[in-house]
Amino acid sequence: MAVHRVVVLALDGVYPFELGIPSRVFGTLPDRYEVLTCSVDGGPVATNSDFSVTVEHGPEALATADTVLLPPFDxxxxxxxxxxxxxxxxxAVRPGARIVSICTGAFVLAAAGLLHGRPATTHWALADAFRSWYPEVALDPDVLFVDDGDVLTSAGAASGVDVCLHLVRRDHGTAVANHVARLCVMPPWREGGQAQYIESPVPSDPASSTSATRQWAxxxxxxxxxLAELAGHARMSLRTFARRFNEEVxxxxxxxxxxxxxxxxxxxxETTDLGVDDIAGQVGFATGTSLREHLHAAIGVSPVAYRRTFRGAATAG
Structure with missing residues (x-):
């Protein structure tokens, strides 16, 4: 299996936490990924903290990348x-390379014209500024990341972990991504979008949370x-439950x-030989046709095509 090269471009003012995410996530699979860090001139990079970082590579490394990742900066x-x-x-980025941004990295991609007419996201607190500068981008500030094929954008801070785990899952299947998540002491995926992290009043009564009902579901x-069953389990009216759920998730x-x-x-x-109809029944879709429709709407492929691609990737690991 060829090793996939990820090149991280560190810009002045880079956030150290996010700068380290690619190495932490992809670096757990050294037989599958190689992570290089570069700067625009090969010199040290000032962070947004009280220290600078020295990188080993200049911009020429970008020409060798299978994936280019832009962490956020001040x-x-x-x-x-x-x-x-x-x-x-x-x-210097070669045609066909996958490009990924975290938080303010999306501003760089938009300024470069790489997001023109495409869906994208960035930190929710910067959504208004982003829209005013780049109205041609279909910004969705409510999600943790957007996968638009060869270009992916993610929200702030820890969503960088989400998008990197997503890429591992996309490249090598759920079993491998779950293994990486366990090593990072991180859930394989997080529920909901950015809306749950926007500052809002915290319920004074823990019983008013929908978390127990989500776990039950x-x-x-x-x-x-x-919806009536969910609201009944949470002991809320339909209207209150729907509002509280949306606020939290x-x-x-x-x-x-x-x-x-x-x-x-x-x-x-990915992990069983169950037929489509059996899987549909186990996950709550009424029919195999319903499962096919929802899977195609979510990721654009049929169950057979998905299994052929990702079951092979999972067993290869």
């Missing part, structure tokens, strides 16, 4: 136009689970349930 350094050294560095995904109960059912179905497709 918002005080944001500009609508790309600084010439950054523009020159990005020009995950244990009973094989059941139809209507960042999406509606219905959409969340579909996401969980699809995620469980993907896991079963």
């Amino acid at each position: 918002v005080a350094r944001l500009s609508r136009e790309l600084p010439p050294p950054v523009s020159a560095a990005l020009a 995950l244990e009973n995904l094989h059941e139809p689970l209507t 960042g999406t509606s109960p219905g959409r969340w349930l579909i996401h969980q059912r699809v995620a469980r179905a993907r896991h079963l497709l």
Whole structure:
């Protein structure tokens, strides 16, 4: 199996935590990934903390990348136009390379024209500024990351872990991604989107949270689970439950349930020989046709195609 090279471009003002995410996640699989860090001139890079970092590579490393990753940098350094050294560095990226940003890294991709007419995300607190500068980008500030094929963008800080784990899952299947997540002491995926992290009043009564009902739902995904049943379990009215759920998770109960059912179905497709109809029954879809429709809507492939691709990747690991 060829080793996939990830090249991280560190810009002045880089956030040290996010700078280290690619090495931490991809570095757990040295037989599958190689991680290099570079700067626009090969010299030391100032971080947004009280220290600088020395990198081993200059921008020429970008020409060798299978994946280029842009960690975030201090918002005080944001500009609508790309600084010439950054523009020159990005020009070295070869056609076909996968490009990924975390948080403010999306501003660089947008300024470079790489997000024109495409869906993307960035930190929710920067959504208004991003929209005013780049109205041609279909910004969604409510999600943790956006996968648009060869370009992926993620929200702030820890969402960088989410998108990197997602790439491992995309490249090598759920079993390998779950293994990496365990080594990082991190859930394989997180529920909901950024909305759950936006500052809002914290419920004074723990009973007003929907977390227990979400856990109950995950244990009973094989059941139809209507909104009325969820609200009844939470001992809330339908209206209160729907509002509280959206505040805590960042999406509606219905959409969340579909996401969980699809995620469980993907896991079963990768790890079992069960037929599509059997899997549909285990995850709460009424029929195999319903599972096919929802899986295609979520990731654009049929269950057979998904199993052929990712079961092979999982067993290869």
